[in-house]
Amino acid sequence: MEDLPTHSPLVHFNEIRPRVVDEVVRRTLSEVPPEKVESELTAALYLERLRLQRERPSLFTFRRLNRDRKLWREIQSDLLKPSALADRQGMFKNVAARYAEEIAGHFDSKIYRYATKILPYGFNWLLNAASVKSILPWGMTEDVRNRLKVEGEIAHLRKLTQIGTVLLVPTHQSNIDSILIGYVIYLMGLPPFAYGAGLNLFSNPLLSFLMSNLGAYTVDRQKGNRIYKALLKNYSVKILREGIHSIFFPAGGRVRNGAIESKLKLGLLGTALEAQIENLRAGKTSPKVFIVPMTTSYHFVLEASTLIDDHLAEAGKHRFIITDDESSKFSKVVHFFWKLFKSQSGMTVRVGKPLDIFGNFVNEEGNSIGPNGTMIAPEKWLSSYGELKTSPSRDNEYTRMLGARIVERYHAENTVLTSHLVAFTFFESLRNRYPDYDLYRLLRMSLAQRTLPMDEFLKEAEGMHRRILEAADQQLFHITPELRTVDVKSWVKDGIRNLGLFHGNAVLKREGNVLYSEDMNLLYYYRNRLAGYGLSRLADPKRRVPGAQDEKGFLI
Amino acid sequence: MRKEFWSKSSVAVIGGGSWGTVLAKLAAQNCEQVRLWVRDEDQARAMNSTRSNPTYVKEMTIPENVRTFTDIERVFDQGVQAIIWALPASACRETARRFAPLFHGDEMVLHATKGVEEGSMKRISVILAEELPLARIGVLSGPNLATEIARDEPAATVVASDFLEVVEAGMSLFNTPRFRVYAGDDVIGVEWAGTLKNIYAIAAGALDALEFGWNARALLLTRGLAEMVRFGVAMGAKESTFLGLGGAGDLFATCSSPLSRNYRVGQRLARGEALDPILSELGAVAEGVRTAQIISAFAVERKIPMPITQGVFELIRGTTPVNDVLRMLMQRPVGYDASAELGEFASRRRT
Numbered sequence: 001m002e003d004l005p006t007h008s009p010l011v012h013f014n015e016i017r018p019r020v021v022d023e024v025v026r027r028t029l030s031e032v033p034p035e036k037v038e039s040e041l042t043a044a045l046y047l048e049r050l051r052l053q054r055e056r057p058s059l060f061t062f063r064r065l066n067r068d069r070k071l072w073r074e075i076q077s078d079l080l081k082p083s084a085l086a087d088r089q090g091m092f093k094n095v096a097a098r099y100a101e102e103i104a105g106h107f108d109s110k111i112y113r114y115a116t117k118i119l120p121y122g123f124n125w126l127l128n129a130a131s132v133k134s135i136l137p138w139g140m141t142e143d144v145r146n147r148l149k150v151e152g153e154i155a156h157l158r159k160l161t162q163i164g165t166v167l168l169v170p171t172h173q174s175n176i177d178s179i180l181i182g183y184v185i186y187l188m189g190l191p192p193f194a195y196g197a198g199l200n201l202f203s204n205p206l207l208s209f210l211m212s213n214l215g216a217y218t219v220d221r222q223k224g225n226r227i228y229k230a231l232l233k234n235y236s237v238k239i240l241r242e243g244i245h246s247i248f249f250p251a252g253g254r255v256r257n258g259a260i261e262s263k264l265k266l267g268l269l270g271t272a273l274e275a276q277i278e279n280l281r282a283g284k285t286s287p288k289v290f291i292v293p294m295t296t297s298y299h300f301v302l303e304a305s306t307l308i309d310d311h312l313a314e315a316g317k318h319r320f321i322i323t324d325d326e327s328s329k330f331s332k333v334v335h336f337f338w339k340l341f342k343s344q345s346g347m348t349v350r351v352g353k354p355l356d357i358f359g360n361f362v363n364e365e366g367n368s369i370g371p372n373g374t375m376i377a378p379e380k381w382l383s384s385y386g387e388l389k390t391s392p393s394r395d396n397e398y399t400r401m402l403g404a405r406i407v408e409r410y411h412a413e414n415t416v417l418t419s420h421l422v423a424f425t426f427f428e429s430l431r432n433r434y435p436d437y438d439l440y441r442l443l444r445m446s447l448a449q450r451t452l453p454m455d456e457f458l459k460e461a462e463g464m465h466r467r468i469l470e471a472a473d474q475q476l477f478h479i480t481p482e483l484r485t486v487d488v489k490s491w492v493k494d495g496i497r498n499l500g501l502f503h504g505n506a507v508l509k510r511e512g513n514v515l516y517s518e519d520m521n522l523l524y525y526y527r528n529r530l531a532g533y534g535l536s537r538l539a540d541p542k543r544r545v546p547g548a549q550d551e552k553g554f555l556i
Numbered sequence: 557m558r559k560e561f562w563s564k565s566s567v568a569v570i571g572g573g574s575w576g577t578v579l580a581k582l583a584a585q586n587c588e589q590v591r592l593w594v595r596d597e598d599q600a601r602a603m604n605s606t607r608s609n610p611t612y613v614k615e616m617t618i619p620e621n622v623r624t625f626t627d628i629e630r631v632f633d634q635g636v637q638a639i640i641w642a643l644p645a646s647a648c649r650e651t652a653r654r655f656a657p658l659f660h661g662d663e664m665v666l667h668a669t670k671g672v673e674e675g676s677m678k679r680i681s682v683i684l685a686e687e688l689p690l691a692r693i694g695v696l697s698g699p700n701l702a703t704e705i706a707r708d709e710p711a712a713t714v715v716a717s718d719f720l721e722v723v724e725a726g727m728s729l730f731n732t733p734r735f736r737v738y739a740g741d742d743v744i745g746v747e748w749a750g751t752l753k754n755i756y757a758i759a760a761g762a763l764d765a766l767e768f769g770w771n772a773r774a775l776l777l778t779r780g781l782a783e784m785v786r787f788g789v790a791m792g793a794k795e796s797t798f799l800g801l802g803g804a805g806d807l808f809a810t811c812s813s814p815l816s817r818n819y820r821v822g823q824r825l826a827r828g829e830a831l832d833p834i835l836s837e838l839g840a841v842a843e844g845v846r847t848a849q850i851i852s853a854f855a856v857e858r859k860i861p862m863p864i865t866q867g868v869f870e871l872i873r874g875t876t877p878v879n880d881v882l883r884m885l886m887q888r889p890v891g892y893d894a895s896a897e898l899g900e901f902a903s904r905r906r907t
Contacts, residue, residue: 358691370689372653380661381691384721385561386637393720394692400718401691 010192010215010244013107020242021104024234025096029089031230037088041079044095044225048072051222071098092227099231105194105217112192112215148180151478152351152413154188156364157292160354161190163366164288165243167272168193171261171294171410172249174301178216181247181294184349194239195247196232215244221253233271240275240289250406254303256311258525259555260295260410260532262547269406270399273357277382277390288366288378291359293352293406297415297480299498301525308525312443348480352413358398359405407546411532415478416468422495423526425464426508426517428536429457431554439553443520451516462488467535476533500526531555562728564588565637570651572599572624574612574702575668576642582705583640583729584619591631592624600624616706632658638725639663640696641684645671645843648680652687664725665693666715670750671843677850679747694722695743696730697750698801699809701816708734714801716740738801745797748788753807754818754844755851756780758868760811761822762878776864777811783862787851790860818844825871826878845872863888 009016032040049072057065075095078086160166170181178197185193192215199220217239219232240246252265272289279287301307353361356368360376363369368376381398384391429452434442465488472479482491496515500507505518507526517523532546536556548556565587569580572594584590594600603609603624607617625631639659643651648669665688669680678686681693694717705711715726715737727737740746756776763772784807785798797803810816814823821842824834835842852869855862867885870876876884 371656371685371687374656374689376689377661383662385558386662391721397718398691 009242010107010194011109013105013194013215013244016242017104017106020235020238021097021100024100024104024231024238025093027234027238028096028100028227028230029093031234032092034089037092038079038083040227041075041088041092041095044227045072045075045079047225048223049076051224055222068098071095095227096231099223099228100235102199102220103217103232103235105215107192107194107215148184148187149346149348150184150187150351151348151415153292153353154351156354157351158188158190159364160290160292160362160366161245164286164290165240165275166193166245166290166292166354167240168245168247168292168294169250169269169406170247171296171414172251172254173258173296173298174254174303176302177249177254177296178247180296180347180349188351191245193245193247196236196249229267233267236268236271237275237278240271241278243286250403254307256307257555258301258304258308258528260407260414260529260546262407262532262545264403264406266396266399266403269403270395273382273395273398273402274390276357276378277388277395280379280382280388289357290362290366291355291357291402291406293355293409293413295350295352295410295413295415297348297350297417297420297529299347299417299419300500300502302502304500304522304525305503305519308521312440312521348415348417350413350415350478352409355402355405355409357402359402411546412475412477414529415480416472416483416530417480417498418482418491418495419499420495420526420529421464421468421483422461422492422499422508423523424530424535425461426452426457426515427523427527428464429460432460432537437552439524443524445520447516450520451514454510454513454515457515458488458492461492464535465491471533471535528555558724559586559728562587562637562725566591566634567638567640567729568593568631568636569640569642570631570655571642572596572603572609572612573642573644574609574706575700576640577603577609577613577618578616578702578705579640579642579668579696579730580622581616581619582732582735584622585732586729587638588621590619590622591636592622593628593631594624594626597626600626613702613706628655628658635660637663638729639665640729641665641667641669641680643669645669645673645680649673649683649687652684656688659689661690663690663692664719664722665690666696666717666722666726667693668696670697670754671847672747672751672850674846674850677854679744679751681743681747692719692722693717694719694726695746695750696726696737697746697806698738699805701809701813703815705735710734712736712738712801712805714738714740714746714805716743716746716797716802718743740797740800740802742794742797744791745788745793746800746802748791748793749784749798749803750806751843751847752784752787752851753780753803753810754842755848755865755868756807757810757816757818758822758825758842758844758848758871759864761814761819761824762826762868762871763822764814764819765823765826766878766882773811777807780811780864781807783864786860787855787862790858817842821845822868822871825874828877830874831872844868848872 048068052065052069052072055061055065071094075091078091157166168181168185170177178195182193182195194215194217196219197216199218199222217235220228236246236248248268250264250269251261255261272291276287276289279289356362356376356378358368358378358381360368360370368378370376379388382388384394430442430445430450431437434445434449437445465483468479468483471477482494485491496508496510500522503519503522505522507519507522508515508517532555534556536554545556550556563586567583567587567590569576569583569590569592572592576592580590580592592603594603599609599611603618607620608614609616609618641648665684667680667684672679673683681695684693685691694715696713696715698711698713700711700713712735713730715723715730716739717723717726718741723739723741727739730737759776759780760773763776781798781804784803785795788798789795810818813819817838820838821831821834821844825831831845835845848865848868849872852862852865855865863885867881870881871878
């Protein structure tokens with residue numbers, strides 16, 4: 001454990017932190033033309049006052065909120081004074097400095113060492129305590145690593161962290177993701193990564209202490225003003241430029257409907273391209289930024305109920321940030337892991353094929369591969385009118401290309417688990433029985449309607465299994481080894497047992513010769529993991545576009 | 557500054573047909589030099605020595621700063637900033653694959669090809685993106701009968717790309733006192749419009765052979781445009797693109813010129829001649845024939861209503877005489893006109 005990889009600048013982050021903060025502030029200020037400073041401040045003041053009215057202080061946040069209130073009161077009264085008496089640039093700088101201090105994380109290598117030591121112990125303790133009743137003989141411990149399958153381009157990723165800066169872009173289903181991915185990075189022997197975490201997670205002092213010392217920086221999505229957004233973007237560019245590997249969840253938040261992300265937020269994603277251009281212009285020896293997609297596959301998602309209800313209520317727009325779901329309660333999180341280890345079920349994390357900033361594949365040496373194996377010169381793609389420089393319209397288009405490619409890779413790198421297939425098959429069987437029902441009617445079916453005879457289900461499952469195997473051969477996605485069997489009953493059993501294990505209601509329950517769903521919303525949530533592939537018999541496979549819905553409101 | 561950049565640039569034109577040669581002449585007025593690639597050794601020699609292209613555009617003088625090559629490496633050897641791609645659709649992928657190693661990645665590629673790849677139905681810009689190691693690709697299309705532009709008659713075109721820089725390149729390179737370049741961002745729409753209009757040129761030729769007047773032609777063009785919109789929107793294009801130069805503009809020009817090959821095919825089919833002898837006599841590809849075959853099958857499969865295309869397809873197959881095709885088209889149930897399509901009219905009346 002002593003050999004903490006030292007080639008990551010994150011390890012020495014505390015030394016460079018003041019400089020980073022200062023540069024981010026200065027850069028943000030320089031991007032605003034002097035005559036616009038006042039109007040930017042006014043707009044921010046308006047939004048911040050709304051936010052401060054909205055936010056409820058808690059024991060841990062009231063101090064921060066009070067500080068914010070004081071700052072914005074001052075800004076308000078200063079804005080009323082003539083600019084000769086209250087320097088607008090100075091005010092802007094104050095605001096920016098406050099934000100930058102809030103955003104910037106710390107990194108404490110001591111804490112990192114302890115945490116990575118303690119975390120697996122914690123996991124293992126839970127694992128063994130939970131397994132007491134299981135068949136494991138005394139003295140034999142099951143390693144957490146057996147439960148957690150990490151697959152894909154691990155060696156490739158490791159190599160790229162040594163020749164450039166890596167931006168890891170995972171799919172996002174649960175708040176567990178951050179903890180899990182942080183641990184997976186450690187398991188792979190990689191240096192620590194910086195990542196943005198929602199400010200609401202920092203309100204728990206223990207989590208806050210740990211996270212902020214493990215490379216997390218804060219992202220507060222309640223702050224919608226442009227000054228904050230610019231700072232966040234510049235901070236992200238800056239740490240990438242410092243060579244600090246980072247993690248973004250490019251969809252912005254957890255996916256609500258359970259499907260694989262089809263729409264990404266391109267703003268932050270574009271920082272990779274910006275960082276690489278600046279690196280090239282500065283003549284840095286390892287200027288490249290590599291984008292590595294990552295997918296996580298769970299049999300159950302802790303917050304599934306809240307997420308799918310939010311999606312179905314179409315309240316997503318108003319309640320974009322859920323602060324009070326299952327994952328915010330420490331006991332629930334512990335309970336989750338307890339269940340996880342007790343259930344003997346696993347999760348799969350897959351490292352996708354690394355991409356360059358345009359979405360082209362890169363090889364082991366970090367070179368971009370073009371059509372038919374030709375090499376691509378990124379600095380040429382970044383030159384316009386004979387000069388290597390940023391160009392907003394061009395770079396937006398490149399980032400759009402990258403986003404489209406990440407969505408495509410998410411689908412291809414997804415690992416289908418037995419539970420996903422069981423949920424999908426059951427849901428589609430119901431749809432076939434009631435083809436006229438739209439989504440909402442289907443979700444409100446009576447218990448009798450959402451019950452299927454077991455043999456009918458098994459027949460459907462057999463057909464669906466065949467299609468899944470074909471699709472896996474065509475590399476539309478990966479499948480878990482449990483699905484590589486001719487014995488339909490065995491994977492169906494595994495799937496039913498694992499599907500949404502955590503929830504109070506069984507997503508699917510077998511009783512005698514029938515199978516029924518106790519919670520149709522959850523069934524829909526887990527079923528959606530296989531949407532976007534055109535596997536549904538009712539979907540026109542030629543029209544499938546990730547995220548598209550058919551005329552009855554089902555994800556295709 | 558952009559204009560200035562392009563005025564000092566080298567531009568490659570791939571393809572020395574009539575349109576490629578005319579585009580080379582236009583670009584030569586706005587850049588340092590044009591390097592034109594043609595396949596045929598004799599043609600290249602003739603063009604360099606006589607400053608004309610006797611095979612395709614006889615009467616036009618080729619400017620001094622256009623140099624013609626058959627060796628592609630010489631076209632690229634001093635670096636070019638833009639490539640104008642003017643090859644037939646059928647040669648696109650194979651040629652692109654062969655030339656790909658010569659590209660650096662900072663070039664802008666504008667193609668002026670009308671048509672799609674057979675079999676895959678992929679658009680030209682998609683094929684180029686799949687084969688060339690660069691991303692900045694656009695399309696140039698419009699009512700551009702090459703012979704008229706060779707004579708310096710007034711004309712205009714549209715350049716569309718996802719990249720603003722490519723559009724700017726097209727505008728800087730091809731704008732001349734007699735030729736206007738408009739900007740567009742709907743690559744899908746411009747490419748499909750340029751492909752589909754050839755079908756209606758065949759129909760226009762057939763109407764001509766039947767000696768109908770202007771009403772019939774207007775009917776064809778208007779309802780043809782409606783079909784193009786339906787198809788284009790189904791493929792992801794914007795409806796408004798079809799009102800522009802690449803849509804309606806190109807359709808009007810193509811269907812009005814008795815010189816176009818598609819038009820002549822239609823004329824002779826309507827007189828009862830069989831397809832094969834017509835094609836072998838014309839000695840050149842009439843793109844509309846292939847397009848009608850591909851699109852009619854695809855439209856049936858996707859349930860896109862395209863009756864005129866189906867009619868042209870019947871005519872090409874030679875199983876139905878032209879009068880029967882016409883009767884079939886004229887006796888279809890009458891629906892809504894363009895503004896009230898999709899039953900919008902009915903619902904508006906009800907409220």
